[in-house]
Amino acid sequence: MARDVVRSGRLAGERAGDIARYLSSSWADRWIGEADLLVDMAHVLMLGQQGIIGDEHVRALLQGLVRLHDDGLPESVYDPVYEDVHAGIETHLTAMVGEEAGGRLHIGRSRNDEVATCMRLRLRDELLALADEVCALRRVLTEIASAHEESVMPGFTHLQHAQPTTLAHHMLAYASAFERDWGRLIDAYGRVNRSPLGAAAFASTGYPIDRESTAARLGFSDLVENSMDAVSGRDFALEPLSAAAVLMATASRLADELVLWSSSLVGFVELDDAYCSTSSIMPQKKNPDTLELLRAKAASVAGELGAALGIVKGLPQAYNRDLQELSPHLWRGIDEARTSVRILTGAVGTARFETERMAAQAGLGGSTATELADTLVREFGLPFRTAHHVVARAVREGRLDLAGLEAAGVTMAGLSLVERGLDQARVDRALDPRESVRVRGAPGGPAPAAVRAQLETLSAGLRRDGMFIDQEKKRVETAIDGLLASAREVIG
Numbered sequence: 001m002a003r004d005v006v007r008s009g010r011l012a013g014e015r016a017g018d019i020a021r022y023l024s025s026s027w028a029d030r031w032i033g034e035a036d037l038l039v040d041m042a043h044v045l046m047l048g049q050q051g052i053i054g055d056e057h058v059r060a061l062l063q064g065l066v067r068l069h070d071d072g073l074p075e076s077v078y079d080p081v082y083e084d085v086h087a088g089i090e091t092h093l094t095a096m097v098g099e100e101a102g103g104r105l106h107i108g109r110s111r112n113d114e115v116a117t118c119m120r121l122r123l124r125d126e127l128l129a130l131a132d133e134v135c136a137l138r139r140v141l142t143e144i145a146s147a148h149e150e151s152v153m154p155g156f157t158h159l160q161h162a163q164p165t166t167l168a169h170h171m172l173a174y175a176s177a178f179e180r181d182w183g184r185l186i187d188a189y190g191r192v193n194r195s196p197l198g199a200a201a202f203a204s205t206g207y208p209i210d211r212e213s214t215a216a217r218l219g220f221s222d223l224v225e226n227s228m229d230a231v232s233g234r235d236f237a238l239e240p241l242s243a244a245a246v247l248m249a250t251a252s253r254l255a256d257e258l259v260l261w262s263s264s265l266v267g268f269v270e271l272d273d274a275y276c277s278t279s280s281i282m283p284q285k286k287n288p289d290t291l292e293l294l295r296a297k298a299a300s301v302a303g304e305l306g307a308a309l310g311i312v313k314g315l316p317q318a319y320n321r322d323l324q325e326l327s328p329h330l331w332r333g334i335d336e337a338r339t340s341v342r343i344l345t346g347a348v349g350t351a352r353f354e355t356e357r358m359a360a361q362a363g364l365g366g367s368t369a370t371e372l373a374d375t376l377v378r379e380f381g382l383p384f385r386t387a388h389h390v391v392a393r394a395v396r397e398g399r400l401d402l403a404g405l406e407a408a409g410v411t412m413a414g415l416s417l418v419e420r421g422l423d424q425a426r427v428d429r430a431l432d433p434r435e436s437v438r439v440r441g442a443p444g445g446p447a448p449a450a451v452r453a454q455l456e457t458l459s460a461g462l463r464r465d466g467m468f469i470d471q472e473k474k475r476v477e478t479a480i481d482g483l484l485a486s487a488r489e490v491i492g
């Protein structure tokens, strides 16, 4: 194993294994190893273009870097004898191309701007991939909704039957929340996609570098201009982590409802076996384990965010090694979110909704009492609070029928509803859950027409967001292809 090129001048001896492992970020740097090669290529091309290093060194360095890119990084660059993959790659590359060229790779930069650039590069891809998964989930939810505009079910507050709604309306509640979660990820993406390269240790450099050119070659939309901010800021990681934690909170709520709905206590959904486990002792069991794990992983992602916030909040400018410890939290959090969203999409997409059972439950627990009170307001001239009192008293007496309402009207308001024209047919209609849903057609409500309007808006948003992701992926891919093509062109 070659010695760490970074260390040999200043410090004596090698570190004992446990100290080296404690210091090294190599294990977590697997996330950014490939990105580091691209950053190196962009940097070398820029050094050549600016006349900072000669053509023969540019060629030798790019030959080595392209070979490493094509063949894949050797395992040795991740050896914890190196403080990180940046030192690992520089050491390995120098062994490949010689000190004359290899020793020029790090001109005008530091690992501080290097690591921040690599993280942003990788995070950019991760965010697009995660946002893509969120689109797939949104799509499945809107598909279920469009098939279930008429599928009435009970809606709950405090987990008590509250008012009837539809499965479509319920699914679109989640589709709406996931649309915002998507937006938060993409907002963060805009601030991730900026280049800190050229900030060097923190005070930039005296070489005539061209920061715009490395930024453009790497497909960044702009610079992180202030060089101290560029190396020390990690809000670019906090923001996506926080967006992922919020996204996971939404995902966890949906998972939680599916767990509840799949219980024989409720019986609203039958999950596909693929997402379930059984018991080692109870032969009858079919447990919704994947969704339970998702619920727990939402807590883990929130924990990654908490840890990351804790790491940065007390750090002075500029770079401090604490920052290295933040990266694994970022990668784990984003990765957990992506896997979880994919699993959830599969679980929801393959679930069988027990619409008959939902319909049978829709009117239970007095869930149409609000509509009954509203009917007394709209058609029989009562103030809402009076109508609320009358219906509430009928519920309390266990007599939610014409006779019960008549008695409650006399007791609570001193009036006869029958005299005002209330009859059994009108009471029955008000107590019908479908009727309750049908009249709730205000924007955003569960009435089929209102749900169709929501579906249209959400579907349009989905198309727009899908196009944005495709465009961004293409833009990034074109930049990286261009970078590789430029590197190959130089080496001939």
Ligand code: ARG
Binding pocket: 025, 083, 084, 111, 112, 115, 319, 321, 323, 324, 325, 327
């Ligand atoms: N492995 C380091 C990190 O992840 C790279 C930067 C090291 N810089 C330094 N001054 N020690 O942050």
